[in-house]
Amino acid sequence: MAALSSVFLRRAALTGRSCSLFAIRRTMSTQTQTRPVTLPTFSMAGKVCLVTGAARGLGLEFCRAFVGSGCTSLAVLDLLQSEAQGAAEELKAYGKEVNADAEVNAVGIECDVSSEESVKKAFESTIEAFGRVDAVVASAGIVHNYSALEYPVDKMKRLYDINVHGSFFTAREAAKHMIPQGSGAIVFVASMSANIVNVPQLQMPYNASKAAVKHMAETLAVEWGKTGVRVNILSPGYMQTKLLREVLAIDTKLKETWEAMTPMGRLGNPEDLAGAIVFLCSDASTFMTGSEIRVDGGYCTI
Ligand SMILES: NC(=O)c1ccc[n+]([C@@H]2O[C@H](COP(=O)([O-])OP(=O)(O)OC[C@H]3O[C@@H](n4cnc5c(N)ncnc54)[C@H](O)[C@@H]3O)[C@@H](O)[C@H]2O)c1
Secondary structure, eight states: OHHHHHHHHHHHHHHTOHHHHHHHHHHHHHHOOOSOOOOGGGOOTTOEEEESSOSSHHHHHHHHHHHHTTOOEEEEEESSHHHHHHHHHHHHHHHHHHOTTSOOEEEEEEOOTTOHHHHHHHHHHHHHHHSOOOEEEEOOOOOOOOOTTTOOHHHHHHHHIIIIIIHHHHHHHHHHHHHHHTOEEEEEEOOGGGTSOOOSSOOHHHHHHHHHHHHHHHHHHHHTGGGTEEEEEEEEOSBOSHHHHHHHHHOTTHHHHHHHHSTTSSOBOGGGGHHHHHHHHSGGGTTOOSOEEEESTTGGGO
8 A cells, every 4th residue: 555655646746747746645634644744846756866076975865856856867876887786776775775666777877077078978978878968967076175375287287177077067967958858957056155255265377266156056047048058156165085084184274263263163064955956956946046045044145
């Protein structure tokens, strides 16, 4: 019975028959409580999702959020094929955990976002595997900490190549496929650093790159506004991922400093972003474009 109900639920979500969905849910609540009740527009069922930098950290968490919301078709992009495929296998297993009836088809694809050619190939592989792409998250990004006076130029250029140009190549390939479809959601992962200057660590190019990403997203949202393709920005505060752990390993006192500067008194966990990414990529945000959601424990408000 539980399996049958969940099949009905997914079909109803796919066809947008919200009235019958509510009826089914009401029936279910008296019989069995398999899944929590939520607005059907938040469902990612039937959508093909692509995430860059998805082998770990926030990118992998975004994929988990999509699978948890019903997505069964995922392109998992990262620098190394082995790591991308490893994450894809993890997501398939996670899919079985959250819904035993649905098989998640996750494909690991090698992609260096700083290379336009590599991004093009990754989108071609995605279209070959799934036929379309509905939600794209440009999450791949790096950070270094040097003073502006000492920053090695080659590292600075590499950072801009990944954070800025890589985000653009990703969004442009996405739009090439989404515009003919007449629909699609693109999310740029910027940072609270797009809005403020982080202290005490020194990271001028990172902050500038994220401000560029934010304004790039706003500009593309206007340029593609009438095509059905939405472009939004997710700006996390300090989230405990490998990227952050590498920074904290160099300066162990930093964690306490950052916690003290955050109104909520803690650093974020990657899963704290799950609701925001699903909102931005699902039909729950169909009239939203060029907007930024900050998820930072209140950091930017003081
Ligand atoms: N963790 C935080 O506190 C935080 C805060 C604000 C914004 N962000 C942003 O979130 C995004 C993800 O950060 P994270 O914390 O998950 O980092 P992470 O280092 O844990 O993961 C980043 C992933 O991107 C991949 N990657 C790096 N260069 C790449 C390239 N050229 N092509 C494809 N993939 C590449 C890495 O292999 C890795 O899997 C970044 O854009 C980062 O700037 C992170």
